[in-house]
Amino acid sequence: MSRIALVTGGSRGIGAAISKTLQDKGYTVAATYAGNDDAAVKFTEETGIKTFKWNVADYEASKAGIEKVEAELGPIEVVVANAGITRDAPFHKMTPDQWNEVIATNLTGVFNTIHPVWPGMRERKFGRIVVISSINGQKGQFAQVNYAATKAGDLGIVKSLAQEGARAGITANAVCPGYIATDMVMAVPEKVRESIIAQIPAGRLGEPEEIARAVAFLVSDDAGFINGSTISANGAQFVV
Numbered sequence: 001m002s003r004i005a006l007v008t009g010g011s012r013g014i015g016a017a018i019s020k021t022l023q024d025k026g027y028t029v030a031a032t033y034a035g036n037d038d039a040a041v042k043f044t045e046e047t048g049i050k051t052f053k054w055n056v057a058d059y060e061a062s063k064a065g066i067e068k069v070e071a072e073l074g075p076i077e078v079v080v081a082n083a084g085i086t087r088d089a090p091f092h093k094m095t096p097d098q099w100n101e102v103i104a105t106n107l108t109g110v111f112n113t114i115h116p117v118w119p120g121m122r123e124r125k126f127g128r129i130v131v132i133s134s135i136n137g138q139k140g141q142f143a144q145v146n147y148a149a150t151k152a153g154d155l156g157i158v159k160s161l162a163q164e165g166a167r168a169g170i171t172a173n174a175v176c177p178g179y180i181a182t183d184m185v186m187a188v189p190e191k192v193r194e195s196i197i198a199q200i201p202a203g204r205l206g207e208p209e210e211i212a213r214a215v216a217f218l219v220s221d222d223a224g225f226i227n228g229s230t231i232s233a234n235g236a237q238f239v240v
């Protein structure tokens, strides 16, 4: 029987590539999204992957959404916490709203996604968790105090979960993408994008599928002893 995989923010960008790659590898995928119904409908039409709408920043909505996915598809064995946002501003101009929104989605959202599935994984003695962090959580970034704080925090989450889950057959790892050609990056002004590419030794942006393949490896049976790790996929822009 195929394993059930939940991918938050799985209808667009990196998440969509992860959903499709896992489907290709035989998983039954549930992809979540926040509000872009058109993109979700199109994604389901193109892939046959079911989409579910809830705000990862809301614990009760996440819990109810996860219960719905499990009722429809079965117990979730793989979780990819991918949903994330940016609200960039230099620190002296950053508003409390910009701080709170990013913390709620990128950090609390990861708690809200993993916490409801954790007891089932412990009972079944199997689980695979991957959190999509960021190069900017590893190195910091101008105008991203909020975002970098969440992405660094995501690394703390997986390192701690790895230690708690290891005896129960659960692994938790992170992938830190560099700059990937998705809506999030294509939304920045072209001049800024060119200056970003100039800083990448590979001389190009990454492709969403390059992140998806790293995730597919981490959730596979082959990666059972890889726990609490961070895979950087950034074209050598930042070497840890």
Ligand SMILES: NC(=O)c1ccc[n+]([C@@H]2O[C@H](COP(=O)([O-])OP(=O)(O)OC[C@H]3O[C@@H](n4cnc5c(N)ncnc54)[C@H](OP(=O)(O)O)[C@@H]3O)[C@@H](O)[C@H]2O)c1
Pocket: 008, 009, 010, 011, 012, 013, 014, 015, 032, 033, 034, 035, 036, 037, 039, 054, 055, 056, 057, 082, 083, 084, 085, 105, 109, 132, 133, 134, 135, 176, 177, 178, 179, 180, 181, 182, 183, 184, 185
């Ligand atoms: N792109 C990059 O270069 C890059 C680099 C490093 C790390 N990352 C990280 O990779 C992840 C995916 O980024 P991306 O570029 O693929 O983003 P994206 O193209 O903007 O897609 C974001 C996805 O997350 C969903 N989402 C956003 N906020 C949500 C919320 N509160 N609740 C539920 N779903 C929510 C969106 O749903 P809707 O479609 O409904 O809006 C969408 O499906 C993020 O965590 C990001 O921080 C990206």
